[in-house]
Amino acid sequence: MELWPNELLSGQYHGSWQVRAEPETAEWLSILLPREGALDISLGRDTLEGTPGKLVLVNNQEVERCLVRGAPHESDILRLDWAIIAQAVAGFVDISPAGRLGLASIIDLSNADGRLIGSLAQTIVSGMRHNGPLLRSPIAMSNLSHALADLVVQSVPHRLSHLIGRKPFFIAPWHVRDAINFMHVNMARPITISMVAEAVGISTRSLETGFRSFRETTPSAFLRTIRLRAAREDLLDASNPESVKDICLKWGFFHLGRFSAAYRDAYGEKPSDTKRRQARSQRTPQGEWHDNMPGQHAIVSVRGLGAA
Structure with missing residues (x-):
C-alpha cells in the first residue's frame, strides 16, 4: 500500500505579516482558501492575490514569498503531494512531467469549474479539520485527493494543457517501451542511443521515429x-x-555549464542554488515560521494519509 500525505494548515491572524518561502525537499500543490482578509503570493515577476471567493493554486517550490493581509485574517491551506499531480498529468497525456508545470492560477469560485474545484477542496478540508473522519479513512482520502488532482489538471491551464483533449496516445510500440525501460535501468552507465537501439533490436532511425510518434520527443531528449x-x-x-560537479559527471553531463543551463531551464534555479538551499535546510528545522506574526494567531497543522 502506498501512502500519500496531505496536510492542512489553518490560520487566524490579527495584523499583516510576510514570510520568505524556503522551498522544502518535499514538493506540494498548495491550495489556498482565504475566508477573510487576503493572501499575496509572489512568484518572481508575478503575484497572485487570494481573497474570499477565490482560490489560489501554486507549487510550493515556485513561491518566493507570501504576504498575509487583513485584520482579522482567516485562511486554510491544503497541500497535496506533488506526486499525485504528476500522476494525474501522466494519466491524461502519457508523459511524465519534468521541470515546472506552470500550474499557478487564481480560481474564481463563482463559475462552474471553480465551484467544483472549490467544493471538492473544501470537502477535503472539512474532512480533515478537528480530527475529522478523513484522517481515519485513508482510502477515502486517497480517492478524494486523486479526484481533485484530476480535476485541477483538466481544468486549470498549465504547460501541458494543450495535450489534454487531443486524440489519446496509442500504447507505445514494444520497442519504445523496452527502450524506456532500458534507459531507466542503465541511465547511470555511459550508454548511447545506438546502444539503446541495439539492446531492443531495432535501428536507431526506427527508435527515433517511435519516440517522435508516441512520446513527442527524441530518445536523446528523453x-x-x-x-x-x-x-x-x-x-x-x-x-x-x-x-x-561530481553529480553532473555521475549522470553523464560532461559540460558543467551546459548542465547548469539545462537544469535551470527545467527547475528554475541553478544546481548550486539547490545544493546550497538543502544544506541550509539541514541546519534549520523545517516547518517553522521565522518571521514575527503580530497579534493573536493560531496555526493548526493536520497531516492525513491516503492510500493509493
Whole structure:
C-alpha cells in the first residue's frame, strides 16, 4: 500500500505579516482558501492575490514569498503531494512531467469549474479539520485527493494543457517501451542511443521515429530528462556529500555549464542554488515560521494519509 500525505494548515491572524518561502525537499500543490482578509503570493515577476471567493493554486517550490493581509485574517491551506499531480498529468497525456508545470492560477469560485474545484477542496478540508473522519479513512482520502488532482489538471491551464483533449496516445510500440525501460535501468552507465537501439533490436532511425510518434520527443531528449531528474534528486538530498560537479559527471553531463543551463531551464534555479538551499535546510528545522506574526494567531497543522 502506498501512502500519500496531505496536510492542512489553518490560520487566524490579527495584523499583516510576510514570510520568505524556503522551498522544502518535499514538493506540494498548495491550495489556498482565504475566508477573510487576503493572501499575496509572489512568484518572481508575478503575484497572485487570494481573497474570499477565490482560490489560489501554486507549487510550493515556485513561491518566493507570501504576504498575509487583513485584520482579522482567516485562511486554510491544503497541500497535496506533488506526486499525485504528476500522476494525474501522466494519466491524461502519457508523459511524465519534468521541470515546472506552470500550474499557478487564481480560481474564481463563482463559475462552474471553480465551484467544483472549490467544493471538492473544501470537502477535503472539512474532512480533515478537528480530527475529522478523513484522517481515519485513508482510502477515502486517497480517492478524494486523486479526484481533485484530476480535476485541477483538466481544468486549470498549465504547460501541458494543450495535450489534454487531443486524440489519446496509442500504447507505445514494444520497442519504445523496452527502450524506456532500458534507459531507466542503465541511465547511470555511459550508454548511447545506438546502444539503446541495439539492446531492443531495432535501428536507431526506427527508435527515433517511435519516440517522435508516441512520446513527442527524441530518445536523446528523453534520456537527458530522466538523468536530469536523477541529478536533481541527488542535489535535493542534504546528506549527499557529492559536489555539483561530481553529480553532473555521475549522470553523464560532461559540460558543467551546459548542465547548469539545462537544469535551470527545467527547475528554475541553478544546481548550486539547490545544493546550497538543502544544506541550509539541514541546519534549520523545517516547518517553522521565522518571521514575527503580530497579534493573536493560531496555526493548526493536520497531516492525513491516503492510500493509493
